[in-house]
Amino acid sequence: MAGEENIREPLVVVDGLQKLYPLTGSLFKKSSAFIHAVDGINFSIMDGESLALVGESGSGKTTTGKLLVRLTDPTNGSIRMRINGYEKDIARLRGGELKGFRRHVQMIFQDPYESLNPRRTIFDTIAEPLVVQGIGDLAEREQLVAHYLDLVGLSPPETFMWRFPHELSGGQRQRVAIARALVVVPTFVVADEPTSMLDVSIRTGIMHLMQDLAEQMGVTYLYITHDLAVARYMSNDLAVMYLGKIVEMTNTEEILNKPLHPYTKALISAVPVPDPTFKRTIPDIKGSIAKPINPLPRCRFYDRCPIAAKICQENDHPPLEDKGSNHLAACYLV
Amino acid sequence: MTEIDNVLQVEDLTMHYTTRAGEVSAVNNVTFYLERGQSMGLVGESGCGKTSIAFSLFKLLPDNAHIKTGKVFLNGQDLVPLKEDEMRKVRWRHISMVFQAAMNSLNPVYKVGDQIIEPMENHGLVETNQAAREHVAELFNLVGLDPKLMDQYPHEYSGGMRQRAVIAMALACNPDLIIADEPTTALDVIVQDSLLREMIELQKKLNMSMIYISHDIAVIAEVTERIGVMYAGRLAEFGSAEEIFKHPLHPYTYGLMSAFPSIIGPKRELTTLPGEPPDLISPPPGCRFHPRCPFATEICSEQDPEFRDMGTDHFAACWHPVEAR
Numbered sequence: 001m002a003g004e005e006n007i008r009e010p011l012v013v014v015d016g017l018q019k020l021y022p023l024t025g026s027l028f029k030k031s032s033a034f035i036h037a038v039d040g041i042n043f044s045i046m047d048g049e050s051l052a053l054v055g056e057s058g059s060g061k062t063t064t065g066k067l068l069v070r071l072t073d074p075t076n077g078s079i080r081m082r083i084n085g086y087e088k089d090i091a092r093l094r095g096g097e098l099k100g101f102r103r104h105v106q107m108i109f110q111d112p113y114e115s116l117n118p119r120r121t122i123f124d125t126i127a128e129p130l131v132v133q134g135i136g137d138l139a140e141r142e143q144l145v146a147h148y149l150d151l152v153g154l155s156p157p158e159t160f161m162w163r164f165p166h167e168l169s170g171g172q173r174q175r176v177a178i179a180r181a182l183v184v185v186p187t188f189v190v191a192d193e194p195t196s197m198l199d200v201s202i203r204t205g206i207m208h209l210m211q212d213l214a215e216q217m218g219v220t221y222l223y224i225t226h227d228l229a230v231a232r233y234m235s236n237d238l239a240v241m242y243l244g245k246i247v248e249m250t251n252t253e254e255i256l257n258k259p260l261h262p263y264t265k266a267l268i269s270a271v272p273v274p275d276p277t278f279k280r281t282i283p284d285i286k287g288s289i290a291k292p293i294n295p296l297p298r299c300r301f302y303d304r305c306p307i308a309a310k311i312c313q314e315n316d317h318p319p320l321e322d323k324g325s326n327h328l329a330a331c332y333l334v
Numbered sequence: 335m336t337e338i339d340n341v342l343q344v345e346d347l348t349m350h351y352t353t354r355a356g357e358v359s360a361v362n363n364v365t366f367y368l369e370r371g372q373s374m375g376l377v378g379e380s381g382c383g384k385t386s387i388a389f390s391l392f393k394l395l396p397d398n399a400h401i402k403t404g405k406v407f408l409n410g411q412d413l414v415p416l417k418e419d420e421m422r423k424v425r426w427r428h429i430s431m432v433f434q435a436a437m438n439s440l441n442p443v444y445k446v447g448d449q450i451i452e453p454m455e456n457h458g459l460v461e462t463n464q465a466a467r468e469h470v471a472e473l474f475n476l477v478g479l480d481p482k483l484m485d486q487y488p489h490e491y492s493g494g495m496r497q498r499a500v501i502a503m504a505l506a507c508n509p510d511l512i513i514a515d516e517p518t519t520a521l522d523v524i525v526q527d528s529l530l531r532e533m534i535e536l537q538k539k540l541n542m543s544m545i546y547i548s549h550d551i552a553v554i555a556e557v558t559e560r561i562g563v564m565y566a567g568r569l570a571e572f573g574s575a576e577e578i579f580k581h582p583l584h585p586y587t588y589g590l591m592s593a594f595p596s597i598i599g600p601k602r603e604l605t606t607l608p609g610e611p612p613d614l615i616s617p618p619p620g621c622r623f624h625p626r627c628p629f630a631t632e633i634c635s636e637q638d639p640e641f642r643d644m645g646t647d648h649f650a651a652c653w654h655p656v657e658a659r
Contacts, residue, residue, distance in 0.1 A: 201607035266524060269527075273598050274555050276575040277576060288492060288494065289524075
């Protein structure tokens with residue numbers, strides 16, 4: 001869907017997005033401690049491009065993904081999404097409007113062994129979103145499902161349609177999950193670690209498939225991964241998350257070549273390299289990731305930062321700002 | 335001829351599982367050796383038999399698993415014919431294992447320190463509880479844990495700490511060989527990095543002989559001196575890490591490397607291996623890789639290639655090794 005002027009517009013604009021989970025509290029006692037899973041993040045994704053969200057477990061990347069497809073409700077902030085040419089804040093949609101919105105966004109989950117209902121045939125699984133959205137009659141759905149099975153490389157479709165998930169391999173199941181996500185022709189797809197359970201020889205095939213289909217169908221991806229090497233191949237832009245905050249964001253190659261934030265630097269130097277003669281530098285980082293429970297008003301990375309200074313402790317978490325040529329980082333010292 | 339001191343020598347090991355669907359040929363004619371003080375990586379995808387080899391060496395096999403043929407010499411003693419009570423004298427004392435799921439290999443209701451003392455007591459290596467605790471403290475220091483933590487329970491440990499405790503347990507009786515089965519797979523990259531460094535250092539410091547199992551060729555490249563590449567129950571290739579990365583001989587090894595993304599160097603095109611690994615109940619005839627191999631010819635589907643030294647201590651089982659083409 002390239003525009004006539006060839007100027008790309010943002011498809012998703014996230015502003016001040018926050019999700020707090022109450023930690024204690026009960027029916028009669030109000031909670032005073034919160035996990036700041038996602039704590040005021042801003043980003044946008046251009047139409048037809050992809051953003052990868054990377055970070056360790058507990059950094060808030062999956063919560064962000066769930067917020068964008070509204071599998072969970074945000075505490076604060078807005079998510080403006082361009083659907084059918086109209087921009088709309090989808091952060092507070094309810095009822096019928098929310099159901100209509102679901103036609104345009106889909107999610108692909110990490111574990112293809114758990115995300116497919118074992119008692120449903122592959123046809124039922126892929127046709128389900130069509131049934132929910134009331135698209136087509138049975139014959140049309142069968143045609144559509146066959147078409148999408150073909151598209152994700154499960155052909156001939158007739159041999160797969162009436163099987164059950166346990167009869168398929170992990171890679172084939174993930175292909176089914178991709179077909180189910182794409183069958184409603186969504187504009188935006190959140191893929192949460194879609195290849196991390198798959199073996200290397202299978203993984204590349206799934207990565208290529210997702211890229212090809214994104215191009216063919218004009219789908220915009222948010223790609224969630226803990227693996228920087230996979231992110232390098234799947235996304236134009238990269239956002240690094242740490243304890244609910246985006247600490248660095250720009251073009252993927254730029255981040256990998258010239259990381260600015262000390263956390264990104266540590267993360268990159270911790271990735272094993274498939275070359276026995278290559279000597280990595282030791283990641284410069286202290287301790288291990290904490291839980292973002294009622295975080296102190298200072299830089300979230302303060303405790304582990306190798307270059308932390310007074311300013312980082314005395315001020316609130318630094319804003320994510322442009323450090324030159326659209327390379328954003330949240331650090332007082334770079 | 336110079337005397338080579340092999341801590342482990344595996345010859346023609348074949349192991350099957352009996353299932354309702356049929357015999358699963360999980361490990362097939364596997365031969366390799368490990369010199370004392372060396373580290374070796376076993377790399378391959380799920381179901382390729384790398385963990386089955388580990389459990390065959392450790393002889394901790396489920397009831398439906400049978401070692402069909404082959405010999406496993408540990409310090410010159412064949413472990414295959416040993417009865418369970420004899421094996422118990424060898425296990426943990428001479429060969430020990432670090433399991434993938436650290437949480438599952440620690441008993442949640444016992445203090446971590448006591449669990450590490452147990453194998454030492456079983457093998458009569460410690461006289462008094464005091465001596466045992468001192469040894470645990472040493473081990474904790476060695477693996478980078480605070481000795482004060484030995485009186486805590488596993489749930490009080492983080493994932494990385496648990497994995498360190500399990501490594502301490504494997505080291506407790508000063509074994510001749512340690513098998514580490516995906517010890518860092520469940521960990522985040524920064525924790526993984528520090529644990530990998532720890533293991534490399536320990537291996538060097540203690541001159542430890544180690545088999546490191548992983549699906550991740552990058553991890554294997556960093557940790558081990560030698561590499562064995564497994565495919566569908568067979569050892570496809572075996573040699574020094576540098577040799578294998580520089581001159582992979584088996585098309586599977588080659589394919590695996592070209593499919594593996596790296597963050598270093600220019601962004602090269604990742605290639606895809608077509609198809610999927612075979613069902614080991616009825617593996618393909620001839621070379622088990624031939625249905626996926628871009629270089630397969632007629633002979634590949636008819637005859638199983640011999641696993642042989644192709645020069646410079648670099649073994650492969652292939653009719654058309656990559657270099658020769």
